[in-house]
């Protein structure tokens with residue numbers, strides 16, 4: 550059956566391979582990839598799109614495994630100049646679009662002399678992804694700096710939320726460790742963030758550089774990876790917090806391989822694509838790690854990486 554999609558000003562690409570848009574570089578194609586020109590383009594498309602067609606939003610793919618069978622319906626990516634904009638104001642606030650890389654936001658804040666957003670430089674994703682995952686590091690999370698956000702639901706309805714603990718009449722966005730209770734179908738289109746004070750731009754930029762160097766020393770950031778595969782069993786601040794990597798190490802999984810996928814020898818909560826991995830290899834390896842951690846450490850690890858899309862059916866047997 551021919552599917553007719555609403556007219557758009559941005560780009561609509563049929564059968565678009567998604568692997569190049571993910572850090573793991575694996576996965577099948579989107580039935581349609583939509584790159585909206587701006588907010589009005591996105592909203593108009595969502596309002597008129599057949600409600601039966603699913604819509605999935607992707608950031609820069611640093612926290613996802615797109616399965617080998619690809620993604621049904623429309624995948625939206627908010628990339629380019631419009632979607633990556635960040636503006637800092639003199640009173641310590643930043644207004645940004647969700648396609649802005651977290652590191653760009655940290656650096657824009659630094660250049661404006663705003664402190665308190667340096668941690669974002671440690672997260673290789675976009676602000677949209679950071680919102681959905683309540684991304685964080687070095688003791689801070691997105692929710693700590695979020696003043697408010699706007700976006701659209703699947704049917705094109707515009708919605709707005711205030712950040713946790715922020716004043717106002719809007720509904721409050723609720724976050725927990727690497728999770729938000731915002732509607733599943735929400736596509737974030739605009740955010741306001743606030744730093745914690747002011748400082749010397751050069752010093753803040755130097756702090757960002759040192760955080761990034763620290764990361765490069767301890768994490769396989771140049772690999773095809775997706776960061777922490779499993780959430781720590783205990784949220785930050787828990788006394789004697791158990792960490793996923795220690796459990797994986799204790800279970801003997803460091804360096805473990807399935808097909809082209811491997812548990813990183815450098816940081817064993819990271820899975821890596823050694824070059825020819827499929828999404829199925831990565832998922833099977835993750836499940837093997839979970840099983841070994843459960844069997845030997847008694848802990849049921851929860852996937853932090855989001856696995857999305859269709860499993861590719863196995864090829865039919867060849868007749869003899």
Ligand SMILES: Cc1cc2nc3c(=O)[nH]c(=O)nc-3n(C[C@H](O)[C@H](O)[C@H](O)COP(=O)(O)OP(=O)(O)OC[C@H]3O[C@@H](n4cnc5c(N)ncnc54)[C@H](O)[C@@H]3O)c2cc1C
Pocket residue numbers: 572605606607608609610611612613627647671672673674675676677678679680681682683684685686735736737738768769770774775776777855
């Ligand atoms: C080397 C490495 C290190 C990492 N270190 C950290 C770390 O220290 N801390 C941490 O928290 N994470 C870390 N990550 C994971 C990842 O960078 C974060 O989860 C990041 O926030 C994901 O952003 P993204 O743009 O890549 O989102 P994607 O991976 O593309 O998507 C993630 C989720 O966000 C949703 N999403 C994306 N854009 C939007 C939008 N506009 N509106 C609504 N939902 C949206 C997607 O639908 C999906 O559910 C690391 C990853 C790597 C590869």
